[in-house]
Amino acid sequence: MISNEVVRHLQAILPPHSLLLAREDLKPFETDGLTAFRNTPDVVALPETEEQVKQLLAICRETGTPVVFRGAGTGVSGGALPVDGAVLLAMTKFNRILDIDPLARTARVQPGVRNLAISEAAAAYGLYYAPDPSSQIACTIGGNVAENSGGVHCLKYGLTVHNVLSIRVLTIDGEEMVIGSEALDSPGYDLLALMTGSEGMLAVTLEISVKLLPKPERTQVLLAAFDDVEKAGSAVGAIISGGVLPAGLEMMDKLAIEAAEAYAGAGYPLDAMAILLVEVDGTQEEVSEDVMRVRDVLLASGATEVRTARDEAEQKKFWAGRKAAFPAVGRLAPDYYCMDGTIPRKALPAVLKRITELSAEYALPVANVFHAGDGNLHPLILYDANQPDAWEKAERLGADILELCVEHGGTITGEHGVGVEKINQMCVQFGAPELLAFHGVKACFDENALLNPGKAVPTLHRCAEYGAMHVAGGKLPFPELPRF
Amino acid sequence: MQEIIDRIHAAESPLIIRGGGTKNWHGEDTKGEVLDVSSNTGIVSYEPGELVLTARCGTPLAEIEALLAQHRQMLAFEPPHFGSGSTLGGTLACGFSGPRRPYAGSARDFVLGIDVLDGNGQLLKFGGQVIKNVAGYDVSRLMVGALGTLGVLMQASLKVLPKPQSEMTLQFECGEAEALQRMNEWAGKPLPLSASAWLSGVLTIRLSGAESTVQAAHAKLGGEIHDRGAEFWKGLRDHTAAFFQDDVPLWRLSLPSTTPSLNLRGKHFINWGGAERWLKSDASASEIRARAAAHGGHATLHSGDKSADVFHPLPDALMKYHRRLKQQFDPRGILNVGRMYSAF
Numbered sequence: 141m142i143s144n145e146v147v148r149h150l151q152a153i154l155p156p157h158s159l160l161l162a163r164e165d166l167k168p169f170e171t172d173g174l175t176a177f178r179n180t181p182d183v184v185a186l187p188e189t190e191e192q193v194k195q196l197l198a199i200c201r202e203t204g205t206p207v208v209f210r211g212a213g214t215g216v217s218g219g220a221l222p223v224d225g226a227v228l229l230a231m232t233k234f235n236r237i238l239d240i241d242p243l244a245r246t247a248r249v250q251p252g253v254r255n256l257a258i259s260e261a262a263a264a265y266g267l268y269y270a271p272d273p274s275s276q277i278a279c280t281i282g283g284n285v286a287e288n289s290g291g292v293h294c295l296k297y298g299l300t301v302h303n304v305l306s307i308r309v310l311t312i313d314g315e316e317m318v319i320g321s322e323a324l325d326s327p328g329y330d331l332l333a334l335m336t337g338s339e340g341m342l343a344v345t346l347e348i349s350v351k352l353l354p355k356p357e358r359t360q361v362l363l364a365a366f367d368d369v370e371k372a373g374s375a376v377g378a379i380i381s382g383g384v385l386p387a388g389l390e391m392m393d394k395l396a397i398e399a400a401e402a403y404a405g406a407g408y409p410l411d412a413m414a415i416l417l418v419e420v421d422g423t424q425e426e427v428s429e430d431v432m433r434v435r436d437v438l439l440a441s442g443a444t445e446v447r448t449a450r451d452e453a454e455q456k457k458f459w460a461g462r463k464a465a466f467p468a469v470g471r472l473a474p475d476y477y478c479m480d481g482t483i484p485r486k487a488l489p490a491v492l493k494r495i496t497e498l499s500a501e502y503a504l505p506v507a508n509v510f511h512a513g514d515g516n517l518h519p520l521i522l523y524d525a526n527q528p529d530a531w532e533k534a535e536r537l538g539a540d541i542l543e544l545c546v547e548h549g550g551t552i553t554g555e556h557g558v559g560v561e562k563i564n565q566m567c568v569q570f571g572a573p574e575l576l577a578f579h580g581v582k583a584c585f586d587e588n589a590l591l592n593p594g595k596a597v598p599t600l601h602r603c604a605e606y607g608a609m610h611v612a613g614g615k616l617p618f619p620e621l622p623r624f
Numbered sequence: 625m626q627e628i629i630d631r632i633h634a635a636e637s638p639l640i641i642r643g644g645g646t647k648n649w650h651g652e653d654t655k656g657e658v659l660d661v662s663s664n665t666g667i668v669s670y671e672p673g674e675l676v677l678t679a680r681c682g683t684p685l686a687e688i689e690a691l692l693a694q695h696r697q698m699l700a701f702e703p704p705h706f707g708s709g710s711t712l713g714g715t716l717a718c719g720f721s722g723p724r725r726p727y728a729g730s731a732r733d734f735v736l737g738i739d740v741l742d743g744n745g746q747l748l749k750f751g752g753q754v755i756k757n758v759a760g761y762d763v764s765r766l767m768v769g770a771l772g773t774l775g776v777l778m779q780a781s782l783k784v785l786p787k788p789q790s791e792m793t794l795q796f797e798c799g800e801a802e803a804l805q806r807m808n809e810w811a812g813k814p815l816p817l818s819a820s821a822w823l824s825g826v827l828t829i830r831l832s833g834a835e836s837t838v839q840a841a842h843a844k845l846g847g848e849i850h851d852r853g854a855e856f857w858k859g860l861r862d863h864t865a866a867f868f869q870d871d872v873p874l875w876r877l878s879l880p881s882t883t884p885s886l887n888l889r890g891k892h893f894i895n896w897g898g899a900e901r902w903l904k905s906d907a908s909a910s911e912i913r914a915r916a917a918a919h920g921g922h923a924t925l926h927s928g929d930k931s932a933d934v935f936h937p938l939p940d941a942l943m944k945y946h947r948r949l950k951q952q953f954d955p956r957g958i959l960n961v962g963r964m965y966s967a968f
Binding site: 241242243244245246265266267287288290294295298299301302311315316317319321322323324325326327328329330331333334336337338342354355356357377378380381383384385422423424425426428429430482483484485486511514515516549550551552553554555556557558562566569570571573574577578580581582583584585596597 | 671672673674675676695696719725726729730732733742746747748749750752753754755756757758759760761762763765766768769770774785786787789805808809811812813814815816833834836837839840841878879880881882896899900920921922924935936937938939941942944945946948949951952953964965
């Protein structure tokens with residue numbers, strides 16, 4: 141519980157409407173997009189000026205009070221989950237687009253600006269901001285920077301780290317720094333890469349400059365059906381090794397197709413075991429050529445059917461099913477748990493086969509939605525939180541799936557972040573030397589571990605305890621550590 | 625690798641990490657024994673369908689590019705070769721990218737994972753071989769451009785891209801201000817631009833993509849076809865063009881692309897759509913740095929008298945975190961000490 145003294149300090153710097161203390165006001169902040177984890181915060185601060193943020197961090201520093209940053213709260217790894225005894229600092233009131241420079245193709249914005257709002261403001265100049273996480277209507281750019289968010293167009297246009305030019309941050313020591321610049325590089329270390337995706341563990345962001353891209357002249361979408369998941373998987377590799385770099389390349393399995401079709405009526409073939417959605421973009425000529433090439437590759441890879449959208453309306457319809465996949469799957473069961481593993485594409489058939497087996501072992505259905513182009517899997521585990529042990533079972537199945545991804549040379553998180561959710565799997569992904577290096581990096585910026593403590597990087601003791609439960613291949617991870 | 629680890633363990637004073645030795649001139653002059661890492665070679669894995677290549681850091685760039693070319697793929701950041709021995713590790717340590725950079729991305733953008741030996745000779749593996757990966761801090765990208773001050777780069781995984789089917793280089797006669805305006809305007813339009821530069825009254829651009837796309841863009845933009853385009857871009861990329869061949873100090877100014885003409889005395893070669901300006905000038909370091917900083921950029925002394933600092937000075941707060949990171953990864957102060965800033 142936060143002390144009355146800290147609350148008094150906060151009351152001295154924030155007007156009453158910027159400081160939430162009543163239980164009913166705090167309740168909405170108990171969780172982010174990962175609703176399986178909840179913890180009502182002690183206090184929520186909603187500052188309106190940078191000066192207030194500076195004073196708030198100074199109070200936290202001087203009183204040794206932890207602080208957790210939050211944007212729109214759409215993150216799905218618990219990065220903004222309140223921590224006991226901490227101030228929850230919501231940056232949502234910093235919601236102004238400060239400047240758009242159409243000639244330089246840059247936008248300077250405050251961290252609480254919504255992702256989609258940037259593209260909407262840039263549209264007048266024929267420009268847009270490329271990373272498009274599925275929460276883009278609500279999620280904030282500050283949260284995107286904290287999580288290094290992706291989206292469906294990452295293969296061609298990159299993640300947040302590839303599209304941010306500079307950030308102005310405030311450290312817990314009270315220093316304000318501009319990291320990066322509106323030039324294409326900066327002197328010294330690439331702290332911009334280090335800060336992006338650091339999950340609110342290193343500094344708070346006050347301002348962000350992003351790169352804007354010209355809207356492609358033309359976009360086209362193909363839908364291909366397969367009677368076998370493995371064939372769909374190899375078609376993905378064939379498209380890419382054939383020299384086409386699609387803007388989007390998505391796969392859905394049978395359960396996801398059925399759910400999406402029932403929900404959105406996108407016209408998906410219900411007899412297919414897998415479908416691929418391939419979006420190509422570029423100039424008129426480029427798109428015409430790429431559509432022909434992709435079509436040929438899909439047919440040669442054994443597609444039972446290939447449709448090319450006749451017009452923009454049909455393109456939207458093709459995408460509608462994919463974009464509605466999560467809520468659609470959500471109708472199949474009271475709760476679902478979304479995973480975020482990434483694998484080399486060639487491992488797809490083996491990984492999907494094993495997920496099917498695991499799903500049967502745990503008796504929990506799994507629907508697979510997959511950013512196939514960049515190997516990013518989103519298995520959705522269906523469960524009913526009202527059943528005893530169901531969440532624990534879903535969590536264990538999720539852990540098994542992530543560890544399966546690591547076994548196949550992949551990673552536990554492609555775009556959602558570690559947060560509180562995948563902290564145990566960090567012990568599988570990394571060894572003790574790397575985890576110690578991460579703690580060392582954290583200590584460079586936040587010596588007393590006040591920023592978002594306990595998230596993203598596990599302690600070695602936690603790994604030792606987790607390792608005792610998960611003995612992989614007869615080898616105990618972290619054997620050098622004492623067990624207790 | 626064991627030999628390199630043993631050398632780091634045994635070191636009692638700073639080591640100078642050296643691969644192909646083609647970029648010894650880059651950065652501050654340093655003293656120390658040479659740690660030769662040039663025998664750490666070999667392509668570990670490459671699968672064209674995955675768009676990922678993994679190689680040991682002493683592997684020559686030329687070897688990597690030749691293999692990629694067999695599968696019609698490329699390193700899209702178009703790394704410069706400052707000699708035939710240029711290695712992957714040296715390129716990443718310097719963070720060098722070529723003419724395609726503003727349109728395709730930089731060396732660090734294409735790094736997926738790096739294995740590094742820290743200053744205690746401990747092997748650390750960051751990132752991986754997949755295109756999307758947000759597990760842990762992005763230490764592999766932190767290593768790019770760190771000039772070996774945070775660790776010896778041992779192995780790296782890179783995202784690679786398909787080679788464009790065709791390329792065309794076009795030239796337009798125009799002044800500096802008009803060239804800057806055109807480069808920026810065109811970059812905001814859906815055109816298949818992959819390089820743009822200006823030198824002595826001539827704007828040169830490169831178009832890359834499907835044959836039909838390149839032809840259509842040529843029809844739209846006009847311009848004279850440069851019949852030795854590939855040679856032109858290589859000369860700019862590797863600094864073999866005539867512009868770079870004299871003893872006048874060479875500065876690299878990195879600026880917002882719309883920065884107007886700098887009016888600094890000397891010869892100017894504009895690259896990267898206006899964002900990179902090569903300057904041959906005997907103007908003072910302080911004058912050049914002040915001008916670059918006034919426009920939101922920075923200046924690096926690429927070659928010439930190093931009595932001035934090579935790299936743009938950092939604000940105190942940033943310097944504090946640089947020193948802490950150096951202390952974290954190289955607590956004994958063994959690796960390329962002083963190569964970037966004299967403070968570490």
